[in-house]
Amino acid sequence: MKRHALSTRLWHWLNLVCVVVLFMSGLTISNAHRRLYWGDWGFAAEQAWLTVPRFPDWMTIPGYYSLAVARDWHILMAWPFALGLLFMWIVMLANRHFKHDIVTSRKEWKPGAIRHDIVQHLKLDFDHDGGKYNFLQKLAYGLVLGVFLPMMVFTGIAISPGMEPTFGWLVELLGGRQSARSLHFIFAFAIAAFFVVHVVLVILAGPYRQIRDMITGGREG
């Protein structure tokens, strides 16, 4: 029995490439208009809830300011990102990876259990028995797979004027196009925050084994 299924490993690395390209090209798109608004419309400072700093070129794709090239990359990688996520969800439900490894039990939500888990994390003690992941991991993976990543797809669709005649209900549900754009930005940074924590914890937990297992599959137990 492998520690990570082939489908999980393929999706993990594909998704990494997609997220990195989407995030970095997204920073260029953010630089094109550095204000965020709520509601249907917004175009000036007095309507903005946030003025975003200008991201330096080295953080962006294509590495210099070109909204056209950034949009090319963004709309290209949107495809493998969204279809990959759909694939992962179908597989994860079919092979029960979601039910077995990610769904939390009521027992885990007890304050004492959560406190214990946090303390274990702070002690950098990552050995745990019973289940592949501990509570905080399940929560993080569940949030990323179930909320953060899908919200990028939904808010992305809601920003597209060509989709709106069909998905007008989605735009309304999200509070209007500018709200959808703000949420797109917020969830992008939520994913970036997860990425940083994830990488730090992999490094603390033994990066060689962690990365090797995510490539070869590793062994259970």
Add this chain to the structure above:
Amino acid sequence: MKRRNFLVAAGAAFVAGCNRIAETDAGKSLLGAAEKWHEGAHRLLTDRTALAPEYPRSAISPYLRGNGSVDPQNGDYPRHAEEGFANWRLEVRGLVDTPLSLSLENIRKLPQRSQVTRHDCVEGWSAIGEWTGPQLSLLLDAASLREEAKFIVFRCADNLNGQDYYESVDLIDAYHPQTIVAHSLNGEPLPIRNGAPLRMRIERQLGYKHAKYLTAIEAVATLDEIGKGQGGYWEDRAGYQWYAGI
């Protein structure tokens, strides 16, 4: 500091890799193809006559921001502006049986459509306004569009950075019920900032498709011979996506 340098170096290497991919022929065609896939998906999911949302008049934003040309100074435009556009003509030409030359008076006498819609700039901002004018389909039918016509090109009076602005759409968007030749914004003649005296509304696409300072509507079989062949000013100049529904 060291860690930051590493991050910068890793970022730069990744970006350089992406840019090298983008420069290869395969990379170029892939990046171009993605735009076509989105267009195809939008056309598949959305009925060709499905409408962009229309808002109540209470939703109209305090003013409508302008981008690109906001006060053209080239050619005859300043004179027309001084005359209050009394002598402005709009031509309908190209692959049509009956070319037309219309005054603003002619255009205002046609059946009108008013729509309160949202204008979405490619940069990310949005504004809402009420646009009024005849449907483009009316003009195309009056001019009798020929079979060979596949695209409609919009010619504009403004010259931006030494190039005449133009845009184009396919016949699906040309015949879309909300595609109008607008002469009014919020019940007043269009301000110069927003394209006086005439501008296109292509409601299911981004702002740069909505050609301002409109002088002619030209039916063509291919976009190859127009401008630099990419179908629009920004498409030619900066590589913007011709299909701007995303």
